[in-house]
């Protein structure tokens with residue numbers, strides 16, 4: 001598979017020989033499709049609970065070749081989704097789930113320490129900022145939800161301090177959430193892969209699953225012309241945006257791109273700006289800008305939402321787009337004009353499995369107890385996939401513990417219209433969002449049509 005690898009995957013290239021593809025006919029207790037965070041955390045939790053369980057992971061590329069090896073490395077909680085969670089499961093469970101997502105950040109730190117995974121885990125918190133007058137106060141509704149729930153995960157920060165911490169006066173206001181961390185995302189997923197192998201998980205890379213039966217045991221067809229099959233008692237679907245190609249899940253997610261650029265290393269200049277090196281920063285656009293500093297002092301700057309897939313067709317435009325990289329660069333230069341001369345050395349993209357509420361979907365496919373799925377992480381999956389892995393492992397093992405009975409299981413986060421309405425509608429809404437946000441960035445009043453239409457955009461990373 002020839003793809004444009006992310007900076008992160010380039011940094012860990014050659015860390016381990018590729019696992020062999022699936023050939024012939026094989027058996028497993030649990031088959032997992034997808035070797036990203038969700039599939040690998042699930043495999044690890046199953047093995048920890050039941051070491052004798054025979055778990056096989058099937059991955060079309062290499063483990064981490066999907067979003068898990070390409071993301072921004074922001075390890076965020078679900079506190080910014082407290083309003084959506086409350087609407088879905090009620091106030092008490094919403095707070096409990098947000099706390100679980102906070103614990104997940106500690107679990108990643110502990111996992112890396114325990115298994116010698118050098119994923120550059122740094123807990124510097126998350127600065128949620130406003131970069132235009134229209135964005136100022138985007139967090140107020142959420143802060144009210146938090147206050148009603150009796151929790152205070154966000155701290156107000158003086159505008160001058162926001163600009164100082166973010167290293168640029170483009171940041172006019174903001175709030176701070178202290179539990180967030182950053183990681184080198186590919187190092188984390190490759191560390192999970194290594195540990196899964198140590199626990200006896202069988203991994204087949206370069207193994208594209210072409211389809212699977214719905215009966216039990218499940219027959220998973222892979223390997224195209226070579227015609228390999230895996231017969232498994234249980235199946236876990238952990239294919240992120242690619243799940244849009246599964247008919248039962250197609251209307252649950254919309255696939256959009258997220259695009260990242262990285263600069264040359266400039267640690268001294270970033271230090272001179274005062275930009276805190278361990279900080280996660282976002283603005284408050286619907287097509288959110290997110291940025292952080294890498295271990296070697298580069299800026300990694302991303303933007304969500306440019307390209308929209310038709311159904312489950314995730315083509316090469318989701319690996320890299322030079323045009324979108326230029327758009328992302330324009331936002332970076334606007335926020336950091338003093339870095340105008342710094343070269344951009346890397347650019348890559350990946351697909352996001354956006355649900356209408358931006359909360360994940362975890363459940364039994366068509367109500368079948370032996371086929372479970374965990375998709376729809378909506379651009380916040382690094383931390384939450386730890387929670388997802390626990391739930392999916394419990395479901396796959398048929399456990400009756402708190403994870404198997406988790407309030408997120410079987411919840412519908414809403415549905416999108418069928419294709420081609422979803423595709424056409426998404427383009428119209430995106431055009432409105434772009435028009436609105438470009439006007440707001442100039443502190444101009446956006447056209448009324450764009451404001452009205454932009455309201456149809458799915459909820460984002462934060463409840464605004």
Ligand SMILES: Cc1cc2nc3c(=O)[nH]c(=O)nc-3n(C[C@H](O)[C@H](O)[C@H](O)COP(=O)(O)OP(=O)(O)OC[C@H]3O[C@@H](n4cnc5c(N)ncnc54)[C@H](O)[C@@H]3O)c2cc1C
Nearest residue numbers: 034036037038060066067068071072074209240350381382
């Ligand atoms: C550019 C970008 C930036 C992001 N930034 C952040 C961030 O900063 N913080 C954050 O929390 N989240 C972020 N995300 C989202 C986060 O990366 C995901 O939510 C998370 O990685 C989801 O993990 P996963 O295991 O579900 O998906 P993936 O890592 O995509 O794993 C799914 C795997 O399934 C495989 N697969 C698909 N179809 C098949 C098939 N038919 N047969 C076999 N294998 C198959 C894929 O190759 C892939 O490896 C970002 C995503 C992108 C794309």
